[in-house]
Ligand SMILES: Cc1ncc(C[n+]2csc(CCOP(=O)(O)OP(=O)(O)O)c2C)c(N)n1
C-alpha cells in the first residue's frame with residue numbers, strides 16, 4: 156500500500172524508532188486534517204512518557220495538544236464525545252495496565268457507539284498505550300492485555316513490531332471511523348532509558364502511506380513450521396527462526412500486526428503449507444491470542460502434522476523480581492525449543 | 503493531641519525523616535549499578551521505575567506519629583517515606599525492593615507494591631487506587647467497634663481522579679474513621695498542578711463532601727503533626743473523615759532517570775535550599791534539643807538502614823518457580 160515516493164529512491168535510509176514513527180504519523184495527520192487533536196497525561200510538555208508525541212506541542216500548540224489531569228474516565232469519555240462531534244482525537248494512556256480506571260468509556264461506550272446508533276454515530280478515535288514487561292516494573296506496569304481488548308466487539312486493536320508499520324498503522328488508525336486501540340511494546344519503543352530490539356528500528360517513507368488495519372504479514376518465509384507472533388514476539392520468533400535455520404529447520408514467521416480484526420486467512424494459508432503451528436505472545440495464556448489463532452486453523456480443518464502449540468505468559472500476575480519475571484516471560488530460546496520439539500515428532 | 507508536638511514525637515519525627523532520607527540515599531547508587539555507561543531501566547539490582555520521596559518526609563512522619571500498628575495505611579507509587587514511618591519491617595522492605603526471597607512478598611511486588619500486614623500497610627502503582635480500600639478498612643473498624651483509623655495517602659495529581667471524589671463522598675456518607683492525606687508536591691510527572699486542577703487548594707474540595715479540609719503550609723513536620731493529630735483524633739472519636747492537604751516538594755525527578763525538563767530553571771536548587779530535614783534539625787536545636795541527642799537518634803536511624811541494605815544485598819534470590827505461588831490464597 157506504500158505510495159510510490161520519488162524522493163525515496165535518492166534519500167538515504169532513515170533509522171526510525173517506533174516512538175518517532177508514531178509522533179511523525181500523528182504530526183503529519185495533524186497537518187493534513189485540522190480535526191485531529193492529541194490528548195493524554197504528559198503528552199504535551201513532556202512529549203509522552205514513551206515519546207509518542209514528541210515535538211507536537213511546539214508545532215500545533217496547546218489547543219490541539221493537551222495535557223490532561225489524571226482523570227481518565229473524563230478525558231477518554233471526552234474523546235468519545237469529540238469523535239461523535241466530528242473530531243479525530245488521538246488519546247494516550249501511558250500503560251495498558253491503567254485502563255481499569257476508565258474501561259467503561261472504552262468497552263461500553265466507544266466500542267458500541269456505532270452499533271447502538273444504528274450507524275448514525277461514529278467513533279473515529281485512537282487510544283494508544285504501552286504494553287509489556289521484562290524490565291522489572293512489576294504487575295501493574297508490565298501487562299500486555301491484548302486479548303482483553305481483542306475480545307470486545309467494536310474495537311480495532313493493532314500492535315506494530317517495527318517503525319515502518321507503526322507509522323503506517325497510525326495513519327490508518329486515525330483515518331479509520333472506528334475506535335482503534337494502538338498498542339506499542341516497551342521493548343520495541345526506542346526510548347533512551349530502556350533497551351530496544353534493534354530490528355524494530357527501521358526505515359520508513361517520509362511521506363504518506365498506510366499499513367492497513369486487520370492484515371497480517373509474512374515476515375520470514377519457511378516450510379517446516381508457522382510461527383505466529385505480534386509486537387515483541389515477532390522478534391523472538393525471528394531470532395529463533397535464524398537459529399533454527401542453522402539446524403536445518405525452516406520456520407515461517409507471521410506478524411499478526413492486528414488482532415481485531417484478525418487476519419485468519421494469512422495464517423491458514425501458511426499452516427496449509429507447513430502443517431505445524433506455534434503461536435507466541437506475552438499476554439496471559441488462557442483465552443488468549445494463541446487460543447484464537449489455533450482455533451482459527453483447527454476450525455478450518457487444516458491437517459496438522461503435530462498438535463498446535465502456544466507460548467504465552469502463564470496465568471499469574473507479572474512478578475517484580477527479575478529471576479521470576481524472566482523465568483516466565485516468552486523468549487527466543489523457548490520458541491526455538493518448542494519448534495525443535497514439534498519437529499522431533501515423526502510425521 | 504492538639505497543638506505543639508511533644509518532645510518524644512519530635513525526636514521520633516526527626517529520626518524517622520533521617521531514616522527515610524538515608525534509605526533513599528542508599529537506593530540511589532544501587533539503582534545506577536548496572537545502568538551505566540548506558541542507562542537502561544531493566545538492568546542492575548534495582549530494575550524498573552523508582553519513585554523517591556526526598557523532600558516529602560514531613561508528610562509521612564507528621565501523620566504516622568499518631569498511628570499505631572492496628573491503623574491502616576494505603577500509600578502510593580512513592581511509598582518509602584510512609585512505609586518507614588508506619589513501621590514496615592525495614593529489612594524485609596529493602597529485600598523486597600532488591601527482589602529477594604526474604605522480601606515482604608518474596609520479591610513478587612517490588613518497590614511499588616509493598617505490603618506489610620503486620621502494620622496494615624499497603625501501596626499501589628495505580629493513581630488513587632488506595633482510597634477505596636481505606637474507606638473499607640475504616641468501615642471495618644467502625645463495624646467492629648474498635649478505635650482504629652485508616653489513612654489514605656495520595657498525590658495532588660490523584661485528587662483529579664474519579665476515585666478520589668467517590669471515596670470522599672462514601673467516607674462521609676458512611677461517617678467512617680478515614681483520613682485522606684494529599685501530598686502536594688506541585689507535579690504529577692511533568693504536569694504542574696496549576697495546569698490541571700480547577701481549585702487552588704485541594705483542601706477546599708472537602709467542603710463538597712461535608713468533611714473538614716485542612717491545608718498545611720510550609721512542608722513542616724510540626725505543622726503536619728498538629729493538624730493530623732486533630733483529624734485522626736476526630737476519626738477515632740467516631741466523628742468521621744477529614745481531608746488534609748500538605749504543601750510539600752519533590753527534590754528528585756518523578757522517577758530516577760527523569761530529565762526534569764518541565765521544571766523552571768533553578769527550581770530544584772531553590773527547593774533544596776529549603777530541605778525540610780536540616781530545617782527541622784535547626785528548629786529542634788533552637789527549641790532546646792541537645793545536638794548530641796539528635797546525633798544519636800540520627801546515627802541509630804542510619805545504622806538501621808545500613809543493616810537493612812546489608813541484609814537485602816546478602817539475601818538470596820527466590821527460586822524462579824516461586825512465581826507460581828500465591829496467585830490464589
Ligand atoms: C490510573 C493511573 N493513571 C496514570 C498513571 C501514571 N502515573 C504514575 S504517577 C503519576 C503522577 C501522579 O501524580 P501525583 O498523584 O501528584 O503523585 P506524585 O507522583 O507527585 O507523588 C501518573 C500520571 C497511573 N499510575 N495510574
Ligand SMILES: [Mg+2]
Nearest residue numbers: 657658689690
Ligand atoms: Mg504530585
